[in-house]
Amino acid sequence: MAIFMTILQRLLYAALLLIAVLVLNFTMMNLAPGDIADTIAASMGGADAEMMEQIRAEYGLDQPFPVQLLAYVSRVLSFDLGYSYFYNAPVTTLIFEKLPATLLLVLVAQSLALVVGVLLGVFSARHPNGIANYFVTLIALFGYAAPVFWTGILLLIAFSLKIPLFPVAGMSDITVDGNFFVKAVDVAHHMVLPVITLGSIFLALYSRLSRASMLEVLGSDYVRTAKAKGLSQREIVLKHALKNALPPVVTLAGLQFSAVISGAVLVETVFSWPGLGQLALTSILARDTPTILGILFFSALVVIIGNLLTDLVLRAIDPRVRGRA
Amino acid sequence: MTQIDDIPAKARSPFSEASEMFRRNHAAVAGLVVLLLIVAVAIIGPMVYPGDPFDMVWVPFTPPGEEGYLMGTDYLGRDLLSLLIHGAKVSLTIGVSAAVVTVSIGITVGALAGFYRGWVEELLMRLTEFFQVLPTLLFSMVIVSLFGASLFMITLAIGLVSWPAVARITRAEFMRIRELEYVTAARAGGVKNGKLIFSVILPNALPPIIVQAALMVGSAILFEAGLSFLGLTDPNVASWGQIIGSNREYILDASYAVTVPGVAIFITVLAISLVGDGLNDALNPKLRQR
Amino acid sequence: MTEPLLKIENLRIELALRSGQAPVIDDLSLELNAGETLSFVGESGCGKSMTALAIMGLLPEKVGSIAQGRILFQGNDMAQMNSSQLRAIRGNEISMIFQEPMTSLNPVYTVGEQIAEVLRRHKGMNKRDAWKRAIELLDAVRIPNAKARISDYPHQMSGGQRQRVMIAIALACSPKILIADEPTTALDVTVQAQIFDLLRDLGRETGTAIILITHDMGAVAEMADRMVVMYAGRKAEYGPVAPVISHPRHPYTKGLISCVPHLLAELTEERPDLTEVPGIVPSLDSFGVDACLFASRCYLADDKCRSKRPPEIVFGDQSSACWKADQI
Numbered sequence: 013m014a015i016f017m018t019i020l021q022r023l024l025y026a027a028l029l030l031i032a033v034l035v036l037n038f039t040m041m042n043l044a045p046g047d048i049a050d051t052i053a054a055s056m057g058g059a060d061a062e063m064m065e066q067i068r069a070e071y072g073l074d075q076p077f078p079v080q081l082l083a084y085v086s087r088v089l090s091f092d093l094g095y096s097y098f099y100n101a102p103v104t105t106l107i108f109e110k111l112p113a114t115l116l117l118v119l120v121a122q123s124l125a126l127v128v129g130v131l132l133g134v135f136s137a138r139h140p141n142g143i144a145n146y147f148v149t150l151i152a153l154f155g156y157a158a159p160v161f162w163t164g165i166l167l168l169i170a171f172s173l174k175i176p177l178f179p180v181a182g183m184s185d186i187t188v189d190g191n192f193f194v195k196a197v198d199v200a201h202h203m204v205l206p207v208i209t210l211g212s213i214f215l216a217l218y219s220r221l222s223r224a225s226m227l228e229v230l231g232s233d234y235v236r237t238a239k240a241k242g243l244s245q246r247e248i249v250l251k252h253a254l255k256n257a258l259p260p261v262v263t264l265a266g267l268q269f270s271a272v273i274s275g276a277v278l279v280e281t282v283f284s285w286p287g288l289g290q291l292a293l294t295s296i297l298a299r300d301t302p303t304i305l306g307i308l309f310f311s312a313l314v315v316i317i318g319n320l321l322t323d324l325v326l327r328a329i330d331p332r333v334r335g336r337a
Numbered sequence: 338m339t340q341i342d343d344i345p346a347k348a349r350s351p352f353s354e355a356s357e358m359f360r361r362n363h364a365a366v367a368g369l370v371v372l373l374l375i376v377a378v379a380i381i382g383p384m385v386y387p388g389d390p391f392d393m394v395w396v397p398f399t400p401p402g403e404e405g406y407l408m409g410t411d412y413l414g415r416d417l418l419s420l421l422i423h424g425a426k427v428s429l430t431i432g433v434s435a436a437v438v439t440v441s442i443g444i445t446v447g448a449l450a451g452f453y454r455g456w457v458e459e460l461l462m463r464l465t466e467f468f469q470v471l472p473t474l475l476f477s478m479v480i481v482s483l484f485g486a487s488l489f490m491i492t493l494a495i496g497l498v499s500w501p502a503v504a505r506i507t508r509a510e511f512m513r514i515r516e517l518e519y520v521t522a523a524r525a526g527g528v529k530n531g532k533l534i535f536s537v538i539l540p541n542a543l544p545p546i547i548v549q550a551a552l553m554v555g556s557a558i559l560f561e562a563g564l565s566f567l568g569l570t571d572p573n574v575a576s577w578g579q580i581i582g583s584n585r586e587y588i589l590d591a592s593y594a595v596t597v598p599g600v601a602i603f604i605t606v607l608a609i610s611l612v613g614d615g616l617n618d619a620l621n622p623k624l625r626q627r
Numbered sequence: 628m629t630e631p632l633l634k635i636e637n638l639r640i641e642l643a644l645r646s647g648q649a650p651v652i653d654d655l656s657l658e659l660n661a662g663e664t665l666s667f668v669g670e671s672g673c674g675k676s677m678t679a680l681a682i683m684g685l686l687p688e689k690v691g692s693i694a695q696g697r698i699l700f701q702g703n704d705m706a707q708m709n710s711s712q713l714r715a716i717r718g719n720e721i722s723m724i725f726q727e728p729m730t731s732l733n734p735v736y737t738v739g740e741q742i743a744e745v746l747r748r749h750k751g752m753n754k755r756d757a758w759k760r761a762i763e764l765l766d767a768v769r770i771p772n773a774k775a776r777i778s779d780y781p782h783q784m785s786g787g788q789r790q791r792v793m794i795a796i797a798l799a800c801s802p803k804i805l806i807a808d809e810p811t812t813a814l815d816v817t818v819q820a821q822i823f824d825l826l827r828d829l830g831r832e833t834g835t836a837i838i839l840i841t842h843d844m845g846a847v848a849e850m851a852d853r854m855v856v857m858y859a860g861r862k863a864e865y866g867p868v869a870p871v872i873s874h875p876r877h878p879y880t881k882g883l884i885s886c887v888p889h890l891l892a893e894l895t896e897e898r899p900d901l902t903e904v905p906g907i908v909p910s911l912d913s914f915g916v917d918a919c920l921f922a923s924r925c926y927l928a929d930d931k932c933r934s935k936r937p938p939e940i941v942f943g944d945q946s947s948a949c950w951k952a953d954q955i
Contacts, residue, residue, distance in 0.1 A: 296482045
């Protein structure tokens with residue numbers, strides 16, 4: 013089957029990309045002054061030269077660089093991301109502890125931005141002089157120009173401190189106890205402001221592109237054909253136009269995964285959201301090399317998976333993409 | 338209905354035509370005025386309003402307007418107005434120089450990929466995809482923390498993660514233009530590849546790149562603000578993001594210390610994006626024909 | 628004489644321009660009888676397509692509008708109908724095919740779905756019946772192996788095949804009128820003839836009246852019963868095809884015909900000079916003036932032509948809007 017071959021090809025390419033990411037990250041870490049031994053020594057409160065040698069030998073740091081690199085890559089490929097001396101835990105454990113919170117935030121913000129953005133775009137394309145149109149223009153300007161952490165702080169001041177509608181920080185309230193549903197509502201309550209903050213940037217992008225794409229499609233020959241068929245406005249817009257207007261928006265959304273993760277780092281910091289971003293910041297400031305490498309690897313993995321999913325969605329929407337290899 | 342515009346247009350230089358299109362976009366003109374004001378503040382401000390912005394000048398958390406401090410003081414009793422003025426210089430400098438780095442890398446990669454086919458194109462596009470997979474902020478955070486939080490390193494880090502977008506635009510333009518008649522003619526006339534790339538194709542590929550470059554300045558300012566908000570910045574240089582980051586813990590006592598620098602970033606980036614829109618109107622020949 | 632199927636009376640369509648309203652169609656009247664083929668002829672920009680869009684109720688929103696006149700379909704004025712009444716007619720009783728088969732089909736749906744859709748919409752068919760009928764229609768427009776091709780997407784078909792699909796969509800509900808707006812302009816010459824044959828045969832079989840918009844005088848001579856020559860939004864000449872071509876009563880018609888040498892060679896004995904009509908259609912701004920709009924390009928024009936709009940002068944079945952009609 014051609015489709016499986018293409019998917020296989022894509023997966024293979026993705027794997028190669030990931031290995032390239034590993035090589036780059038590891039090389040970069042090695043180019044930097046200082047190494048793990050320094051970090052470990054620092055966390056022990058200092059060590060003499062002999063001890064340093066010992067630590068270096070233990071972690072293979074005395075080996076030539078290519079040997080170290082090869083060892084690292086093969087370890088990662090067997091799902092071993094190493095051990096963090098800063099947190100005293102395996103990196104994989106650390107990441108899997110924090111990953112769900114980040115994924116939840118990122119996916120909810122991204123999907124909401126996409127759905128609301130497309131709806132706004134469609135609506136404002138249909139009513140060029142309507143209020144939705146001004147709203148899209150405004151939000152497009154605001155979403156691009158406002159620093160996301162600042163938006164977060166403003167929302168925090170307004171809706172947590174001045175008007176206490178939402179919790180100030182964290183992902184859940186430890187005093188809340190009950191069944192899954194009660195806990196879910198609690199998390200959702202904590203999520204409102206972070207999601208709005210993170211989503212606003214992408215809402216700006218998606219609503220603007222959806223509007224432009226929809227306007228172009230509404231002027232196309234096949235929409236004229238649909239009108240000549242006597243179809244209703246609803247069928248014309250939702251069936252014939254929308255499906256053609258979506259591919260550029262989906263493509264853009266796929267390209268944003270890296271930006272969404274970047275945004276998440278800032279938003280998590282503002283709202284003390286217990287996700288990967290927080291872990292990344294602390295481990296970067298503490299120079300916790302294994303954890304940093306692990307997080308970089310996982311973020312690249314998320315971006316790559318996001319790109320693959322985007323491809324699949326595009327294939328589902330547009331038969332012309334399916335025809336291509 | 339092709340006969341609507343049969344009135345012959347007066348022959349005019351492309352520049353005056355572009356500047357007229359730009360002037361017709363009032364928002365863009367307003368953006369330009371604001372932007373020039375901010376640039377003026379960044380250049381003249383430190384002379385008019387001297388003093389080290391990091392000096393403690395008064396009681397911390399003095400609200401704006403009191404005791405002669407127009408913007409008030411922050412949690413360390415530093416004059417916010419002074420911080421803002423010095424921050425303007427840093428933000429603009431980093432914005433512009435990071436955009437220069439971004440555009441230089443992007444044009445080089447994009448031009449080569451778009452001009453040559455085959456393995457060169459393949460290799461460069463794979464490289465571009467590779468850099469697009471890297472999580473931009475995390476990656477530059479790591480660079481800055483590993484190699485030192487100097488302004489130079491921050492600029493380099495921003496440029497290093499931002500160029501793929503420029504490369505893609507440049508490549509698309511090159512691929513379109515290299516097929517046009519005048520390029521074929523130049524090629525047939527024996528013009529060498531280097532000259533073909535830089536003096537025949539590149540000038541014609543510039544309009545969308547210029548627009549992108551303008552927007553890059555805005556993105557770079559936001560990027561720098563994000564980095565310094567997280568504390569990954571030169572601690573000896575005032576920057577808008579850094580003011581927000583360092584005062585973040587005190588939003589209950591002094592929300593102005595967080596909101597005001599944010600407004601400065603917002604207005605600057607907004608002005609840049611309006612100018613970018615105006616440049617797009619002015620330089621996009623497709624729109625001009627309407 | 629029975630009531631014509633479609634009767635257009637004094638139609639005036641205005642287009643909003645930066646400089647004001649311009650009449651792209653000015654005082655147009657014509658009739659179309661059931662089963663006949665009427666052809667609209669003229670250069671691009673003469674308002675042929677505008678007339679078609681007006682009949683379909685598809686004038687560009689907020690730009691074009693019917694300022695005056697009536698479009699009577701089976702005695703009911705379509706200019707006064709609301710959008711749901713128009714939708715019930717569109718694609719059902721009056722349907723249309725367009726100039727650009729490459730872009731007129733929706734790229735993301737199968738051709739079968741695009742044919743079946745109209746059947747479901749207008750004939751209330753269920754999914755299965757509509758699909759079965761779509762296969763029959765695809766077969767009827769002479770696409771080989773219809774059963775397999777029905778699940779193809781437009782990009783898997785050639786331009787000619789796509790236009791056949793458009794014809795299948797247009798004829799799906801057995802409409803009373805089919806408007807074909809330059810249906811072959813974008814196609815290869817060999818394919819053009821096939822499409823015209825198909826249109827003519829299907830028109831005859833189903834008794835559908837056809838409005839053929841074209842600037843191909845050869846096609847007009849072959850396909851149409853009557854023709855309307857349009858110039859700058861006005862009717863220049865009107866009448867049965869044979870007399871109009873053999874003895875045009877308007878200098879513009881004459882010019883158009885002389886552009887096509889073989890046409891005259893077949894119909895007349897003389898060997899005419901191959902000429903072109905000099906100049907171009909005037910700009911929209913001047914469409915409303917009280918003068919013959921063709922005067923600037925006409926070898927017969929005098930001061931009267933340039934100062935007063937000519938009335939229609941009747942010669943039997945034929946009529947011509949020209950001051951000098953009797954001299955031609």
